[in-house]
Amino acid sequence: MRVNTVLVLVAATLQVTSCHLPHTLAHECNKTIRSEEEGEGVVESPGYPGLYPTPATCTYTFLGASPHHKVQLAFTYFSLREPPLHLVAHERCLHTDTLAMYNLVNNYTRQEIDTFCGTSVPLPIMSSTPGLQLVFTAKPATSLPETSLLIHNGFSARFKFVTNLGMKSGQQTAPGVCQFLYNSTNAANGTVYSPNPEGYYPQDTTCHYLFYGRPGEVVRLTFKYFDVEGVMPCNEATDSDYLEFSNFPSADRKIPAYCGNVAPSIIQSDGTFFRLTFRSNNKFSGTGFATDYQFLDMSYQPYTIKKVIVMTAGGSGGYS
Ligand SMILES: *[C@@H]1O[C@H](CO)[C@@H](O)[C@H](O)[C@H]1NC(C)=O
Ligand SMILES: *[C@@H]1O[C@H](CO)[C@@H](O)[C@H](O)[C@H]1NC(C)=O
């Protein structure tokens, strides 16, 4: 009883604070952030860390000055009023407060990335264009059932305009271009990630990872993580995002393409050069992949069969 009273008092105090908000909302709520003025920072719901006002519609527009920019957004807090409990997953966000995210094509045309609601903190997202828009919509206070959480403090996220797609390894060949070199002379082993590592990869993105071994070396990739949206045979015809491997600077049809949830376990090049290509389309995004790479000197192992090894942990993708 005592605990409940304290909670109600806290909520009441926050409510009083948020009552003053509507006067300043017009200035605070809709925001345009330009990379020239603020390359990185924090974006928050109105009144944060207090309760957000209801109803409310706030649009946050991020505009990168360079065509090479992408916007990376990582949430540190997310708590919107819970949707009615009986709804199925794809309907949950239709009847409650939401945060919708869009790529801005040519600065103004919206292309939806995803819409979030409830209290799970979304994974980091990245725009596929230099522009990103967030639309926060809070329904009127009375339109939600009593099962909705009383406490709704909104969201807080760090944003950053990047030209390297958030990559942590490899040498980018040009700003804004998703092409990274892995040179054995610089690092004999390491880890390669999909763009926006540990978050959802951006839509409509093609990345090439080029491996250059020293004479006599091959490269071996050992996958640690794999979540690439798609179904067999993992190509454009099946609306799939996919991962493709090649022993040449161009495509190599003898190695199957991969998508879905089952990673290729180990992939090895025939020779010193190897190319890994990741491609996402403009539909749903997964959380991508992480693979360790290791250059191996094969010049003293004449009996090793220098051939692509494709081993699969289970019914993964591939051309049948
Ligand atoms: C913010 O912009 C949206 C349209 O994007 C508009 O409907 C809303 O009224 C604006 N809110 C304020 C407080 O100006
Ligand atoms: C998009 O916005 C940026 C930054 O405000 C501007 O430099 C650029 O010209 C705009 N591009 C288009 C196509 O409107």
Ligand SMILES: *[C@@H]1O[C@H](CO)[C@@H](O)[C@H](O)[C@H]1NC(C)=O
């Ligand atoms: C790899 O690095 C070495 C030493 O820095 C350099 O000589 C070589 O040209 C590099 N190879 C590629 C393909 O960039």
Ligand SMILES: *[C@@H]1O[C@H](CO)[C@@H](O)[C@H](O)[C@H]1NC(C)=O
């Ligand atoms: C990875 O490379 C580092 C040096 O960059 C080396 O110290 C380490 O032994 C290598 N690890 C493996 C497993 O080869």
